[in-house]
C-alpha cells in the first residue's frame with residue numbers, strides 16, 4: 001500500500017500560467033489525498049527576469065527549471081510542476097520526471113484582432129512568434145508573411161498584439177485555455193499546418209530521483225496515453241539534441257495501443273522541411289520516437305541542426321530578438 005502523504009510543497013514559477021498549472025496539480029492531489037496539507041512555493045526564476053536577452057545566451061530552456069530544482073534539492077519543496085515543453089530532455093541524475101498528466105489541446109493557435117486565419121493575412125503582414133519551429137513552418141507555407149520575434153509571458157504577448165505591433169501572433173492553445181483566454185483564439189493550426197513542439201500541452205511533475213515513495217504517491221495523477229506520447233516525442237528531441245535553437249516539431253498520438261508520431265526539422269527560413277513518421281506499440285514509445293529521429297537524420301537533419309548551433313554561438317547579446325524552438 002502507498003502511504004498517504006501528510007504534507008507536500010509544490011514549487012512553481014510566478015507567471016500566471018505557471019501558477020495555474022501548479023494549482024491544477026495541487027487541486028488534483030487534494031482530491032486524491034484530502035487529509036494532505038498542500039501548499040505552493042512561488043519562485044521567480046532567472047528566465048522570468050531576463051526577458052530582453054536571447055534565451056539561449058542566458059542558459060536556454062533549463063533556466064526556467066533550474067531554480068525550481070534548487071528548491072527540491074534543499075528541501076524547500078517536494079515537487080515542481082512544469083509545462084512539459086519547457087523541461088530539458090536530459091535531467092541531471094538527481095532528478096526524475098515520474099508523472100505526465102493528461103494532455104490539454106496540443107495545437108498552436110492563431111490570435112489576431114483583425115484576421116481570422118493565417119490565410120486571411122495580406123502580403124507583408126507581421127506575425128509574432130519567438131519559436132523557430134513556428135517561424136519555419138509559417139514561412140514554408142506563407143512566404144509572403146513577415147515573422148518577427150515576440151517574447152514575454154502570455155499577457156505581455158497579447159498586449160503587444162493589442163498595441164498593434166503585429167497583425168497576428170501564434171501561441172500554444174493550451175496556455176490560452178488555461179488562463180481563460182480561449183476567446184482570443186481565432187483559429188487552431190492543424191498539426192499538418194504547424195506540427196506542435198514535443199510535450200506541448202502536457203504537464204510534467206519533477207521530483208528528486210531519490211524520492212521513490214513520493215513517485216508512487218504521485219502516480220495517481222499520471223495519464224498513460226499522455227505518458228506514451230511524451231516518451232515518443234521527447235525521444236525525438238533527445239536524439240536530435242533538441243536545444244533552444246532548433247526548429248524541431250514532434251507530435252504523437254495514441255490509438256488502440258499504437259503510438260504514431262510525426263516529426264519535422266526545418267530551415268528557419270522555411271526553405272527546407274524534413275518530415276518523418278513512425279509508429280509502434282505504446283510500450284515501445286521511446287523506440288518509436290528514436291526511429292522518427294533516425295529518419296530525419298538520414299534525410300540530412302544533422303546538417304541543418306549543426307549549422308543552427310554554429311549560428312547561435314556567434315550571435316551577440318544584442319542580436320535582434322530572442323528565439324526558442326518551442
Ligand SMILES: NCc1[nH]cc(CCC(=O)O)c1CC(=O)O
Pocket residue numbers: 083084085086170171172174175176199200201202203326
Ligand atoms: N514557450 C513557453 C510556453 N511553455 C508552455 C506554454 C503553453 C502551454 C503548453 O504548451 O503546454 C508556453 C506558451 C506558448 O508556447 O505559447
